[in-house]
Amino acid sequence: MNNTIVYFGKQFSSQTILSFSAAIIIQESNLNLNMKLSICLTVYGAFLLLYSIIIVAIEATSFYVGLIFTILPFLCFIILNWFAIPQPSEAVIREILGENLWIIERDRHPLSGENESAEEDTFAIKTVAHRACGLDAPENSMAAIKSCKNKGSKCIEIDLWLTADNIAVVFHDDTLERMTNGFGPIKIKTFQALQELKLAFQPEPHIKQTFVEAKIPTLDECIKFCLESDIKLILDVKDTSDEMVHTLLAMYKRNPVLYRRVIVSGFDPLFIYKIRSADPQIACSMAWRPEYFTSVSFDAVHGSKRCSQLLHRHYFSLVMDYISAWLFNHILFYLLGLSVVLLHKDVLSARTVARWQNRGIRVMAWTVNNKTEKDYFVNVLHIPYLTDTLSYTH
DSSP states (O other), X not given: OOOEEEETTEEEEHHHHHHHHHHHHHHHHHHHHHHHHHHHHHHHHHHHHHHHHHHHHHOOOOHHHHHHHHHHHHHHHHHHHHHOOXXXXXXXXXXXXXXXXXXXXHTSOTTOOHHHHHHHTSOBOOEEEETTTTTTSSTTSHHHXXXXXXXXXXXXXXXXXXXXXXXXXXXOSSBSTTTBSOXXXXXXXXXXXXXXXXXXXXXXXXXXXXXXXXXXXXXXHHHHHHHHTTOEEEEEEOOOSHHHHHHHHXXXXXXXXXXXXXXXXXXXXXXXXXXXXXXXXXXEEEEEOTTTTTBSSOOTTTOOOBSOOOHHHHHHHHHHHHHHHHHIIIIIHHHHTOSEEEEEGGGOOHHHHHHHHTTTOXXXXXXXXXXXXXXXXXXXXXXXXXXXXXXXXX
C-alpha cells in the first residue's frame, strides 16, 4: 500500500516524510553537539589564557599547577551542562511568534517564486508593539493596548513592576515623574495610591499631555484582554525581586495557556534563571545592549551618556561591560535556555543574526521607529523588530 501525503499540491510518500523527519532530528542533534563543543572550547581557551597570565605572574612551572588548569575547563563544562536549562520546544515558540523569518528566507529558492506566495499566508510576527506603542498612546496603558489591537498588532511588549502591596502593574520606569503626575519610586506605592494618578502621553520630548481616563493597569487586566484578543505578549520584567518570580510562576499556574502566548524577558540573567529553573516550560528572552554598565543608554550615532564621571567607577564599569558581553555571547544563552535575544538595533548585522540563529535562538531588534530601518530589519536581516509606533508596520 502506497501511503502519500499531499502538501501544497504535491505528493510525498510516507517513506520520504520519515526520511525528512530523521534528517531534521539528526540536524538538531548535530546543532546541539556543535553548540556544546563551541562552549567547551571557549571555556577552555579562556582558562588557558588565565593560566598563561598566572604562569607569567608567579613564574610557576609546577606540573600540578598546569594539570589543574588543564582539567579545570572540562570540570567547568560539566558543571555548566549540569545547571543548564533546556529550551522550550520550537513548536511552543512557533505558536507564540509564528514562523522564523530568517529560516523562511534561508530556505527560499533564489530562482523560484513559490515560497514568496507561501510566506504571505504564513503566520510570522514581524512587528512587536514596544511598551504598547508609547508614541501612539500613553505607554503601557490599556488605551495603548486597545489601540494596538485596533491597528492589527499581534504581539505587544509591556513592562512590569510590583507595588508595595505586591500587585503586578504595567509600568516602565522605576519612578513616577516621567509618565504620571506623581513622584517617587513606584515600589513604595500601593496599588490604590497609583490609581489616583493620571498617566501622561509624550509623543515628543517637549510635549506632555495628561489623559484623565488613563490609569496604570494591572498585569491581570492586560493578560485578560490580550488572551481574549489573541494577542501575544512579551513581558519585560523591571522588578527582579523574588516576589516577582513567585507572582509570575503563580500567574502561569492559574493560566496554563500562557505557556503558548507569553515570553518573559529582561536584562537580568539571574532573574531569568530563577524563573526557568522553577518552571523550564516558560519561554524566555534576554535583552542586551553595549555599554550597559558604563552608559545610561546606548546610541551608536549620537554617542552615549556616561553613568559616572568618576574615573575609577567608569573603568570598573568598563570591565563589567566586557565580562557581561563575553558571558552573554558565549555562555549565558545556553545556561538560561533562551529562545529569543532582544538586541539593540545599532549593533545588529547579518553576521550577528546568523550566529544566533545557528544556535537555535531567534533575534529581535529594538527599538526601531524609522521606516527605512523597519524595512531593513524585516526585508534584509529577516528578523522582527520592536517599535514605539505603528504608523508604519509590516
